[in-house]
Amino acid sequence: MWWFQQGLCILPVALVVWTAATFILAYITAVLLRHVDPLVPYISDTGTVPPERCVFGIMLDVSAFLGIATTYVRYKQVQALTEDEEYKLHKLNLFGLVLGWISSFGMCVVANFQKTTLFSMHLVGAVLTFGVGALYILVQTLVSLYMQPHVHGKTVFWVRLAVGVWTFSSIISMFVSSVIMYSSLPGVDVAHKLHWIPGETGYTAHLISTISEWSLAMSFISFFLTYIRDFQKITLRADVNLHSSHLYDSPHYSITAPVNQSETSPLLAGSI
Structure with missing residues (x-):
């Protein structure tokens, strides 16, 4: 069995790979x-003009659904691992789930409201995706702080903290330069300006802003790579339980979805 076939680690892997492919494919198409x-356009600019706009929107919607699923599994895992822990950790875990879902919804907004069509809604979607997403990273880093060293090692916490610092640094840089x-x-009309000439007014600030946006996007999706080891177990x-021998006698069915915990390690066990 390959490493990406173990457990549910395919969720964060698919989220990272699919989202990165969305950005890269839209960029290549728009440039060609x-x-x-x-030279480093805004991510949203690469999905503004057809045909890449359609591809960008559809693929980003898929990323949003993967984000919802991944954050939910993470929530259930932390809930199962910390059943006997303090109440504050469970509230923090629930808050993280809400932030994760809001950030995923923001991707849907960005996907369906392009920068040149309705800029205000596109800006709202970007804030929900990256702004709320940064808060999600912060909350999950705090959860990791409470869970170490009795659930996982300190390395996991420090890696997530480093990604969080990277994310917030990119946000500050992008905001100031913008x-x-x-x-x-x-x-x-900067929102509709797709072509820049080196040396013109605002070009340097524009370049710093676009680099910061790409850095922010990469830091955001890279955070989910830290879930791979957790999700492998x-x-x-x-x-499916059928309560009747005839399909039309009693249309009563029940489906249960227990989680098979392949190891008893508190780090890698979970329930959904």
């Missing part, structure tokens, strides 16, 4: 069709 400049860019170009099995 000369819809954007090759403010400088917009303030240096009064009267210019969680398996989902569905049992």
